[in-house]
Amino acid sequence: MGAELSPADGDLLLDLLRTPTVGLLEEPRGSPRLWEAQKAYAEAAAELGFTTVLHGPPVPAVLELPGVPDPVRRAAAELPGFLDRQPSLVLRLGPSLPREQTVMFNVHLDTVAGGEPPRLDGGRFHGRGAIDAKGPAVALLSGIRAALAAEPALGERVGVLVQAVAGEEGGAMGSFGTRPLVEAGHIGRLNVFCEPTGLRWLSRCTASMTARIRVAGHDAIDDEPDAGHNATVLLGFLAQRLAAELPAKAADGRVCVAGLHTGDLHNRVYGSGRLLLNISYGTPESGRRMERAVRDALAAGLAEFTQTFASHPDQARTAADAETITTLEWLKRGLPALAGSDPWAEELLEKRAGLVRWPAGEPAFTCDAIWMQDVPGAFTVVYGPGDLGVNNAHAAGEYADTADLERFAADVARLLISFTQSTPSTQNGSDHP
Numbered sequence: 333m334g335a336e337l338s339p340a341d342g343d344l345l346l347d348l349l350r351t352p353t354v355g356l357l358e359e360p361r362g363s364p365r366l367w368e369a370q371k372a373y374a375e376a377a378a379e380l381g382f383t384t385v386l387h388g389p390p391v392p393a394v395l396e397l398p399g400v401p402d403p404v405r406r407a408a409a410e411l412p413g414f415l416d417r418q419p420s421l422v423l424r425l426g427p428s429l430p431r432e433q434t435v436m437f438n439v440h441l442d443t444v445a446g447g448e449p450p451r452l453d454g455g456r457f458h459g460r461g462a463i464d465a466k467g468p469a470v471a472l473l474s475g476i477r478a479a480l481a482a483e484p485a486l487g488e489r490v491g492v493l494v495q496a497v498a499g500e501e502g503g504a505m506g507s508f509g510t511r512p513l514v515e516a517g518h519i520g521r522l523n524v525f526c527e528p529t530g531l532r533w534l535s536r537c538t539a540s541m542t543a544r545i546r547v548a549g550h551d552a553i554d555d556e557p558d559a560g561h562n563a564t565v566l567l568g569f570l571a572q573r574l575a576a577e578l579p580a581k582a583a584d585g586r587v588c589v590a591g592l593h594t595g596d597l598h599n600r601v602y603g604s605g606r607l608l609l610n611i612s613y614g615t616p617e618s619g620r621r622m623e624r625a626v627r628d629a630l631a632a633g634l635a636e637f638t639q640t641f642a643s644h645p646d647q648a649r650t651a652a653d654a655e656t657i658t659t660l661e662w663l664k665r666g667l668p669a670l671a672g673s674d675p676w677a678e679e680l681l682e683k684r685a686g687l688v689r690w691p692a693g694e695p696a697f698t699c700d701a702i703w704m705q706d707v708p709g710a711f712t713v714v715y716g717p718g719d720l721g722v723n724n725a726h727a728a729g730e731y732a733d734t735a736d737l738e739r740f741a742a743d744v745a746r747l748l749i750s751f752t753q754s755t756p757s758t759q760n761g762s763d764h765p
Contacts, residue, residue: 335474335744341470342734345470348372351365353365353443355443355498355500356417382423382494385423388420389418404503422494423494423496424492425487426486441498442501447459457732467717471741485752489752490748514707522710522711523712524713525701527701527716531688535713536669537701540610541623542608543661548659552600552603558647562646571592575589589609590609612697614696619666671705672704684750717739
C-alpha cells in the first residue's frame with residue numbers, strides 16, 4: 333500500500349531539520365531546542381488523534397542507576413539544566429490499552445553536531461537528522477495516517493505509543509531518554525525502534541562500552557626528551573598493539589581504537605595523555621569477556637613497550653615507569669544488549685506485513701533498543717529507512733530520500749494493519765500506560 337509524504341509532512345521535516353537539537357554531550361555549550369521540536373511533532377501527531385501522555389525530563393534519580401555512562405553523570409553535574417533542556421515526549425493514539433494490544437514506536441529527535449543547512453533538493457532532504465532520525469520520525473506519522481485510513485479499529489482495539497526521545501546520541505545510550513520511559517511502562521507488545529536499517533528488521537542490538545587508557549607522567553622540554561615521560565610514544569605504541577589484537581577477540585561486536593590525545597605543540601614532550609577504546613558486544617557475557625581482553629592486552633602491551641624501549645635513551649624513563657604511570661578506566665560498561673525471539677511477532681512481521689529480516693550473518697549495531705532486553709510480554713525490533721553509512725549519518729552530507737521515507741511509511745502502515753487484524757479485542761481501561 334502507498335503512504336506518500338504530504339506537503340505538510342515535508343514542511344514538518346524541514347522545520348525539524350532547521351530546529352537545532354544537538355545533545356549537550358555533543359555540544360556542552362549549545363542550546364538544544366528539543367522542547368520546541370517535540371512540541372511541533374506533537375502538534376502534527378495531534379491531527380491524527382494522538383494525545384500527549386508525557387512531555388518533560390526524567391527525575392534526576394535516573395542518573396544514579398547502574399549502567400549510566402560516566403560522561404553523562406559528569407555532564408549533568410557540570411552543565412546547568414542538563415536534564416531540563418533534554419526532555420522526552422510520549423504520545424498515545426487511542427485509549428490506554430493492555431500491552432498486548434499496543435504497538436510502540438521509538439524515534440529520537442536529538443542529533444550529533446555538524447551538518448549542512450537543511451533543504452529539500454528534488455526528492456532528497458538534506459541536513460543533520462535527515463536520516464538519523466528526524467526523517468523516519470516524520471515518515472512514521474505518514475505511515476500511521478495511512479493505516480488509520482485503512483483500518484478503523486486502529487486507535488480503538490489497538491493503541492499506538494510513540495516515544496520521541498532525547499539522549500540517544502553523544503554516548504548517552506538512552507540512559508535519560510528511552511530507559512526511564514521503558515521502565516515506566518510506556519511500551520507495547522511490539523516495539524519498533526526507528527533507526528536506519530535499509531528497511532530490514534532485526535531483533536538484536538549490540539551495546540557498547542568505553543575504556544580510557546590514561547598516562548599520567550612528567551612533561552619535559554624538547555631539548556631534554558629523556559628527562560620526562562613520553563605519553564605520545566607510549567600511547568601510540570599501545571594504540572597500534574590494541575588495534576592489531578583486540579578486534580579478533582570481539583566475536584559479536586567491533587572495536588574502535590580512537591581518541592588519542594597528548595598535546596598540540598611541537599616543542600615539548602607530553603608526559604600525560606589518554607587513549608579511548610569503544611567496544612560493542614552482543615551479549616553481557618561477551619562484554620565481560622572483552623573487558624578481560626582489554627585488561628590482558630594492555631598488560632602485555634606495557635610489558636612489550638618496556639622491553640622494546642628500555643635501551644633507547646630518550647624513552648628509557650618512560651619504559652621503566654610504563655606500568656606505574658598507566659591506568660585503565662571504564663567510562664561506560666555493564667549495559668544490556670538486545671537479543672530476542674518471538675514466533676508470533678516474527679510471523680507477523682514477515683508473513684503478514686511482508687517486512688524483510690536483517691541477514692543473520694550481518695553484524696548488528698548499537699541503539700536505545702538495548703533497554704528492551706528481558707522486558708516481559710514485549711518483542712522489540714530495530715527498523716527504518718536508509719543506511720547509516722550510505723546516507724552519511726553522523727557525517728557531512730547526511731540526507732534522506734523521499735522515496736525511502738515513503739517506503740518506510742508504507743511498511744509502518746502494513747505493520748499496524750496486520751497487528752490490528754491479528755489482535756483480539758479485550759476490555760478497555762487497563763492500568764497499563
